Every structure is written in structure tokens, then in C-alpha cells.
Amino acid sequence: MNAIYKALIFSPKNEHTLTVLNPGYLVVSKTGLMEYVGKKDPRRKYKGYKFFDYSDRLICPGFVDTHNHLPQYAFAGIGDKDLLPWLENYTFPREKMFAKKEEAQKSAKIFFGDLIKNGTTTTLTYATIHKSATDIAFQAAKKAGLRAVIGKVMMDQNSPAYLTENTRQSLADCQELIEKWHGHGGRLFYALTPRFAITCSFKLMEAVGKMARETGAYIQTHLSENLGEIAFTKKLFPKYRNYTDVYDKAGLLGPKTIMAHCIYLGEAEQKRIKETGTKISHCPTSNRFLSSGIMPFRHYRQTGLCMGLGTDVAGGYSLSMLNEMKEAIENSKLLAVFSKGKMAPPMTLPEAFYLATLGGAKVLSMEKQTGSLEAGKQADFLVIDHRKADPARQKSLYMKPEQILSKLIYRGTAEMIEQVFVGGKKLN
Ligand SMILES: [Zn+2]
Incomplete structure (x- = not known):
């Protein structure tokens, strides 16, 4: 399925830097490849793609x-x-x-x-x-x-x-x-x-x-x-x-x-x-x-x-x-x-x-296929309800990207991981 996902997006740029798109868009072709990852709304360009609005969720690489x-x-x-x-x-x-x-x-x-x-x-x-x-x-x-x-x-x-x-x-x-x-x-x-x-x-x-x-x-x-x-x-x-x-x-x-x-x-x-x-x-x-x-x-x-x-x-x-x-x-x-x-x-x-x-x-010598969200790579990604790591849920005072990452790592659980995709296909 051709699809566009809108969410808070985290992807590693290199070993020190995290790329944050808030919000960002992920375009996945029906062949399972990512066609676009970025801040600009791609809906005009990718006509006929199914749109999923996960504005209150996090998308990151599997x-x-x-x-x-x-x-x-x-x-x-x-x-x-x-x-x-x-x-x-x-x-x-x-x-x-x-x-x-x-x-x-x-x-x-x-x-x-x-x-x-x-x-x-x-x-x-x-x-x-x-x-x-x-x-x-x-x-x-x-x-x-x-x-x-x-x-x-x-x-x-x-x-x-x-x-x-x-x-x-x-x-x-x-x-x-x-x-x-x-x-x-x-x-x-x-x-x-x-x-x-x-x-x-x-x-x-x-x-x-x-x-x-x-x-x-x-x-x-x-x-x-x-x-x-x-x-x-x-x-x-x-x-x-x-x-x-x-x-x-x-x-x-x-x-x-x-x-x-x-x-x-x-x-x-x-x-x-x-x-x-x-x-x-x-x-x-x-x-x-x-x-x-x-x-x-x-x-x-x-x-x-x-x-x-x-x-x-x-x-x-x-x-x-x-x-x-x-x-x-x-x-x-x-x-x-x-x-x-x-x-x-x-x-x-x-x-x-x-x-x-x-x-x-x-x-694993697979960096050209997976591990980050970039156009041309396989769409291996997660949709995470990161708010579940936060005691205050939606009303959290701590919504800076580095705070969300910290809560995810220290308080994250499998229950927060709602959807898991490999090559654009949902596995769970
Ligand atoms: Zn061992």
C-alpha cells in the first residue's frame, strides 16, 4: 500500500546527533521503500497515497x-x-x-x-x-x-x-x-x-x-x-x-x-x-x-x-x-x-x-537498507505512543524532543510500541 505517515519523527543522523522532525512526514511506497522523509507536507506530490495522521505519536526506525x-x-x-x-x-x-x-x-x-x-x-x-x-x-x-x-x-x-x-x-x-x-x-x-x-x-x-x-x-x-x-x-x-x-x-x-x-x-x-x-x-x-x-x-x-x-x-x-x-x-x-x-x-x-x-x-552491514529513516531505504519503522511513558500523559510539561527520548529509554515498554513495520509491511 502507498502510504503517508505524519508524526513526531526521530532518526539517527550519526552517532552523536538525532534528527527530529516535529511534525515530519514519511512516505512509503507499496514496494516497501521509503520515498520521502521530511518536514514538508508531501500530500500534493504523492496523490492517491493513504494518509495516516499520528501527530500524537512517535515514529522511529525499528x-x-x-x-x-x-x-x-x-x-x-x-x-x-x-x-x-x-x-x-x-x-x-x-x-x-x-x-x-x-x-x-x-x-x-x-x-x-x-x-x-x-x-x-x-x-x-x-x-x-x-x-x-x-x-x-x-x-x-x-x-x-x-x-x-x-x-x-x-x-x-x-x-x-x-x-x-x-x-x-x-x-x-x-x-x-x-x-x-x-x-x-x-x-x-x-x-x-x-x-x-x-x-x-x-x-x-x-x-x-x-x-x-x-x-x-x-x-x-x-x-x-x-x-x-x-x-x-x-x-x-x-x-x-x-x-x-x-x-x-x-x-x-x-x-x-x-x-x-x-x-x-x-x-x-x-x-x-x-x-x-x-x-x-x-x-x-x-x-x-x-x-x-x-x-x-x-x-x-x-x-x-x-x-x-x-x-x-x-x-x-x-x-x-x-x-x-x-x-x-x-x-x-x-x-x-x-x-x-x-x-x-x-x-x-x-x-x-x-x-x-x-x-x-x-x-550487520545493512546500513544501506535499514537503521534510519531515509528515502531509498526499506521502511522498517515503529509507531510508538510515547505519552504512555509520561505520568502526565497529554498534559506533560516535558515535551522537548530530548525529554521525550529520555522518557522513552528510561520508561519505555513493549506496550507503547503500537505498530511494527518491516519493508513497509505491518508485522503486528
Ligand atoms: Zn551470547
């Missing part, structure tokens, strides 16, 4: 969640100790259940449905080691209408017997899934997903690097999340200079590789991440929830590392990117205070909003 685990959603909110025992006690037994088709189907439907409810229009997602469950996840994402990059988890060592793969079979399964899903409908893509260095042989990781180069698939994994994990990795791979070097020598770094967490990167590691164009998914909720640590956002930003935000459900307890923005700012404030100003200034509201939208799109 959110991009650059790290989450579909199977773990069921135990979101249960942190238990820290990363390694949490994996043993909750993650691995839960992921085992995805050998069953019914469980995989039921869980995928709930997961993608809840992502949409939370305003996420693009997601980078881990499935389990099971080829069938990964295939089911793709089917569910397709049905839901999301933009999604999904991967079958790979692990061939240091894992429970029921989740330990044969190296060759693991690679063959991925090859099959890539052929079926990578680039499907222009919305679905494949990510080779070695869980993390501990559970992957060097042989497996090398083959993953090669397969990514041959097929153009993404790579996603975890890096430098937790001190126990880092120490164990060093013990397993003593020949390498540091954790990043293990992945580097296996050929895993590059512009289509997304490393989640990256809390404790040394200077040499940061340099390699930057040189290779490797991306970072910053997961502040999970980093605190599992007592992993606080990523030095400001320092990485000054170094020029490319970052987006990830909920890391269920290391994170919520699929809400509004919550993730809030946690990102609050974590950054804590670090500024406890570093006695060395890690200052803390993350700003526009920076958090950027990371959740255009920054995330850049992490």
Missing part, C-alpha cells in the same frame, strides 16, 4: 538486536552464578531440548513474536547445534516477516556429550543451511556460529573462516566476556598471544564477523578488531546480569571500534532494546564514576539510540 539466543529465551531472568556454571546448569540442558521438532517450533514462534512486540525489526540470532531446529527458526523468522541473520551453533569439544558435534558433520550441516537460507528473500541470512573458542577445535574454526570467505555468510561468536572464560581459553590455546589472536589466526576476523561482549580487550586486540573491520555487539544487560563486567564503551568509541547493541537473551533478561539502551547508559555512568573520570564522559541518549538502530545496522 530496532536492531545484534546478539541473542533463541533457545535461551525460556529461562530469561535466571542468572545464577556466572557464565561458565550458568552454561552448564541452564543453557546446555535447555538447548538439548531442541532436538525435538515440536519444542523448536513452539519456541521459535514465541521468540520472533516477542522480538516484534519489542520493536526489533532486525535480529542476529543463535539457534542450537541442531540443523532441523535452525531450519525451523528460519521458517519462523520468514513467517514473522523479520529481517534476520541466524546460525546453527557449532561446538565440537569441551561440551556435554549430548551437544558435542562431529566436526565434519557440523560443517556439512552449515553448508546445507547456507545454500537454503543465505540471502533468502533479501531478508534472511546465515551466520556461521562457532559458540566460542572453548567449545570449538582450531580445525573447526579454520574451516568456518574458509566457508565464510567462500559463501559470503556472516560469522558470529563470543569474545572476552568473562575472566574465567578468558583464563580457560588461554590454557586451551597457549600458542596464541591473546583471545582475539585465536580467532584471528583461524581466519575468523573481518567486516562480516560480529563478536559479542568484548569486555576485556587489550590494546593489541582492539587494534586487530579495528584493522580487520570486525564488529562488536555490546551487551550491557547481560554483562551485568551474569557479573561479567562493564565494557569500556567510551574508550572503544575513541579507538574507532564499530559497535551495536545486543540483548544477549538469556544472558540478558529482556528482549527489549529500550531496556538495552538504558542499561548501556547506566553501565557507562558506573564506569565513568568508578574510573574516577578516566572512562568519561558516559554514553549519551542519542548515542544509545544510534547503537540500537543505525549502529546495529552497520554492525
